[in-house]
Amino acid sequence: MELLTAALLLIIVGVFLMALSMLITALKREEEGGESKTEAGGVVLIGPVPIVFGTSQRIAQLTLILAILLTALALLLFTLPLLR
CATH class of the missing domain: 1.20.5 (Single alpha-helices involved in coiled-coils or other helix-helix interfaces)
Known part of the structure; x- marks a missing residue:
């Protein structure tokens, strides 16, 4: 609880x-x-395939980098219990 x-x-x-x-x-x-100036971007993950969108090229690249880092972190956290 x-x-x-x-x-x-x-x-x-x-x-x-x-x-x-x-x-x-x-x-x-x-x-x-x-x-x-307001900029926005996002990532939709469909399985292992990322769909990246953004209002500018810079934001799209930043969003993709963040998505890769968060995916790696999630994989690490999911595999930690298996390593014990």
């Missing part, structure tokens, strides 16, 4: 941090009064 509580707590903290980040960004934008 402690694991479930920790997972729910991490989810709540993550949502809070995202909301706080959006609020800080909105307040900074109002203070500066200027235009800002």
Whole structure:
């Protein structure tokens, strides 16, 4: 039961941090009064095949690198119990 509580707590903290980040960004934008450029990207993994998309080439490359790192981390965490 402690694991479930920790997972729910991490989810709540993550949502809070995202909301706080959006609020800080909105307040900074109002203070500066200027235009800002927003970039976004993402990865969809269908099995071992990544589908990468982004608003610019730089963001797409960054997203692909992050996806590779997170996939490697997930594989490591899944295989750790097998190594014991």
